[in-house]
Amino acid sequence: MNKNEPSENETGTTGTDFMHGLAIDAVIFGFHDHQLKVLLMRYNKTGVVALPGGFIHKTENLNDAANRIVSERTGLKNIYLEQFYVFGDYGRSDPRPMKDILIANNITHDDNHWLLQRFISVGYYALVDFTKVVPKPDTIFDSCAWYDLAIIPKLMQDHNTIILKALASLRTDLDNKLIAFNLMQEEFTLGDLQILYETILDKKLLRPAFQRKMLSLGILERVAKKWTGAAHKAPYLYRFSKNI
Numbered sequence: 001m002n003k004n005e006p007s008e009n010e011t012g013t014t015g016t017d018f019m020h021g022l023a024i025d026a027v028i029f030g031f032h033d034h035q036l037k038v039l040l041m042r043y044n045k046t047g048v049v050a051l052p053g054g055f056i057h058k059t060e061n062l063n064d065a066a067n068r069i070v071s072e073r074t075g076l077k078n079i080y081l082e083q084f085y086v087f088g089d090y091g092r093s094d095p096r097p098m099k100d101i102l103i104a105n106n107i108t109h110d111d112n113h114w115l116l117q118r119f120i121s122v123g124y125y126a127l128v129d130f131t132k133v134v135p136k137p138d139t140i141f142d143s144c145a146w147y148d149l150a151i152i153p154k155l156m157q158d159h160n161t162i163i164l165k166a167l168a169s170l171r172t173d174l175d176n177k178l179i180a181f182n183l184m185q186e187e188f189t190l191g192d193l194q195i196l197y198e199t200i201l202d203k204k205l206l207r208p209a210f211q212r213k214m215l216s217l218g219i220l221e222r223v224a225k226k227w228t229g230a231a232h233k234a235p236y237l238y239r240f241s242k243n244i
Contacts, residue, residue, distance in 0.1 A: 015114040018055040023121045024062075025053040025087070025159065026070050027166035030130035030146060031183040036199050037146040038163060039073060039135060040155070044142050045104035048097050050156035051163070052144070053121070066124045073144055074126075075134040080182040084169035085123045085162075092158040093118040105140050125166040127182035171201055178219055181240035187223055189235040190214060 028039040042049050054069040056062060063081070070079050095116040102109045102116075109116070135144040147153070152163060173179055180196055190211050198205055214220060221241050225234040 015055070017057055018114075019058060020114055021117060021119055023053055023055055023119045024066050024069055025051045025121045025123055025162055026066065026073070026081075027051060027123065027125040027163050028070060028074060028128060029125060029166075029170065029183065030128050030133060031196055031199065032130040032146070034195050034199060036149040037130065038149055038152065039133070039144065040147050040152075041073075041137065041141045042143045042145075043101045043104070044140055046097075046100050048101060048156050049153050050097075051159045062122065066122075070124070070126045072138070073136055074128055075136055076128060076132060080127045080179060081124050082126075082169065082173065082177075082179075083122060083124050085165050086120060087123060087158060087162060088120040089158070090118070092121075094157055097156045101140065121162075123162050123166060125170060127170075127179060129183070129185060131185060167200075174200060178217070181219075184240070187237045187239050189237060191235060193238070 030037045030039065039052060040049050041052055052069060052073040054065065054072075056065040060068075063083070066081055066083070067079065070081060071077060095111075098115050099109070102113065130146070135146070137144040149163075149167070152160065154160065155163075170179075174197065180193065180200075183196060184193065191207075193214060194205055194207065194210050197210070219241050220238045223237040223239055225236055
């Protein structure tokens with residue numbers, strides 16, 4: 001088996017191919033219709049909703065595992081990923097949701113099954129172009145779909161907390177690492193970019209000040225005018241410089 005391919009042993013009794021007690025949970029952000037969205041999974045026959053996640057092969061680098069897990073769920077390559085926190089509180093390891101999932105999928109297990117033990121999870125957030133993602137569920141999921149960040153349902157274990165922590169990290173990184181372009185389509189107006197910033201930061205920004213700041217950073221290339229039917233009102237289209 002290729003170490004970068006999903007194992008058929010994830011729900012096996014021993015989990016022979018994987019690091020035990022260590023998992024990855026990915027908060028995959030997309031931006032669409034002026035809303036920040038998160039990709040979530042719904043498990044077969046249980047109604048349990050969770051973040052996309054997975055395990056690390058014994059012969060696999062941690063970051064490679066995170067890239068593989070996110071790529072499997074989105075169908076994308078070369079994804080922007082940021083490791084933002086490690087979740088290790090004892091109380092997060094409630095085995096009951098996973099036990100329900102194993103039962104619903106007729107997976108043989110007992111209380112010593114490796115998936116029912118305590119796990120520490122490494123949190124990553126991913127920034128993707130919403131328009132390019134083809135959500136892909138796994139074999140034990142009913143669906144893999146986008147949810148508006150403002151109306152996230154009750155999730156498995158501490159996954160709601162993981163999303164909040166990822167959002168806080170994204171807000172901190174927004175200017176420090178100039179990462180917003182990972183959520184945008186290739187060409188956009190400054191108005192589009194401001195809406196993205198306002199959505200992530202959950203506050204209004206002064207238009208002249210925002211535009212001056214963005215243009216002064218030297219990260220934008222002007223492409224052309226966007227046709228609106230009135231040339232004097234047509235805003236310029238921009239893209240992010242390939243040098244950043």
